[in-house]
Amino acid sequence: MRICLLFLFIFALPLPSLAKKRADPETAYVKMLALTEMRQSLAATLDNRTGLVINEDVFKQTCGKVGQELQTWAAANYVRVRQASDRFRNPANAASEKDMRMIELFRSDPKLDRQMDGKKLYVRIPVVQSCLHCHGEKNARPDFIKIKYPQDKAFGYKPGDLRGVYSVSF
Numbered sequence: 001m002r003i004c005l006l007f008l009f010i011f012a013l014p015l016p017s018l019a020k021k022r023a024d025p026e027t028a029y030v031k032m033l034a035l036t037e038m039r040q041s042l043a044a045t046l047d048n049r050t051g052l053v054i055n056e057d058v059f060k061q062t063c064g065k066v067g068q069e070l071q072t073w074a075a076a077n078y079v080r081v082r083q084a085s086d087r088f089r090n091p092a093n094a095a096s097e098k099d100m101r102m103i104e105l106f107r108s109d110p111k112l113d114r115q116m117d118g119k120k121l122y123v124r125i126p127v128v129q130s131c132l133h134c135h136g137e138k139n140a141r142p143d144f145i146k147i148k149y150p151q152d153k154a155f156g157y158k159p160g161d162l163r164g165v166y167s168v169s170f
């Protein structure tokens with residue numbers, strides 16, 4: 001009897017974690033805000049670092065880390081997430097027509113932070129000063145960006161600009 005119970009206990013343990021639980025819009029919104037904060041504080045580690053060469057490894061520890069965390073979170077929470085921009089660096093992040101309408105809406109209303117559109121949640125991605133290490137003046141971009149992204153449009157931003165949107169599909 002005791003052994004039976006033990007088996008029951010052991011096999012029942014993983015069950016709750018197997019039940020697919022999709023993130024809801026509120027949870028997703030909170031996560032997007034946390035990622036925005038994470039990106040800003042990682043980018044701020046590059047401030048006042050004279051002599052630091054910003055290369056691809058530095059990118060992977062800052063902006064790139066956020067992109068990775070975003071996809072890991074999306075997979076674990078059964079949603080699809082994109083970072084969409086009209087002035088994109090990676091062509092895979094080019095805004096669709098629908099994204100464009102949202103981008104225009106966010107630009108026209110600086111207080112708007114999130115917007116549902118059917119089964120999609122859109123969340124603002126703002127530019128802060130530290131982003132300009134890599135998204136600032138065209139000629140001041142780190143060399144690896146000039147080489148790796150010949151079609152780059154993600155430069156010339158100013159603090160307070162809209163960089164793009166997270167779009168979460170449920």
Ligand code: HEC
Nearest residue numbers: 039040043059063083085088089090093131133134154164
């Ligand atoms: C160390 C350089 C670096 C810094 C600092 C940086 N970025 Fe980026 N960012 C990049 C690169 C390189 C890409 C292209 C990534 C790829 O290939 O998918 C990118 C892509 C993005 C994208 C995806 C859309 C696109 O254009 O492809 C967003 C959104 C973004 N950055 C926002 C920010 C914000 C907001 C900040 C400041 C908080 C920031 N980045 C700081 C280098 C940087």
